[in-house]
Amino acid sequence: MASLVPLSAIDPALVEQLLDAAFGEERHARTAYRIRAGMDWLEGASFAALDDEDYLAGTIQLWPVALTDPKGRAHPMIMVGPVAVMPGRQGEGFGKALMAASLGAIDAGFEEGAAPLPQVMIGDPDYYDRWGFLADHTGGWHCPGPYDRDRLLARTGNPAVLPAEGMLGPWNS
Secondary structure (H helix, E strand, O other): OOEEEEHHHOOHHHHHHHHHHHHOHHHHHOHHHHHOOOOOOOHHHOEEEEOOOOOEEEEEEEEEEEEEOOOOOEEEEEEEEEEEEOOOOOOOOHHHHHHHHHHHHHHHOOOOOOOOOOEEEEOOHHHHHHHOOEOOOOOOEEOOOOOOHHHEEEEOOOHHHOOOOEEEEEOOO
């Protein structure tokens, strides 16, 4: 099965090739890119999956973002994605392994008893609900570009910390 390595161990050009193959070369126009514009992915929670022959099969990147509420307060979050698996390798468990590694890194990165930052993503609710990503609390949220409200998902151990309204964007702390 796959071996997981820190994404920083992979040549960035190979990551870009995989992302182009998985999402197309027009991917940079997607709303998710606008949300995380100007940010660097989080090294401690972003991974690559290598197949049995050490070929790059998938990647996951996590990003610092914030939901800015109507009063202008920024609520830090972590954006999950893209989760990319090379076409032809999908359905082999690479995406699940990458999600488990990244979410495990988030959850382990906080002191015992402290809750990790809420996570947000744009994705398939029927697939990502297994990790607790739901659209239940994102109905009043907005994005800097087109998106399907049902695909704007959040994961948190305490939904009470999520603002009811706001605009997603880069986390400019």
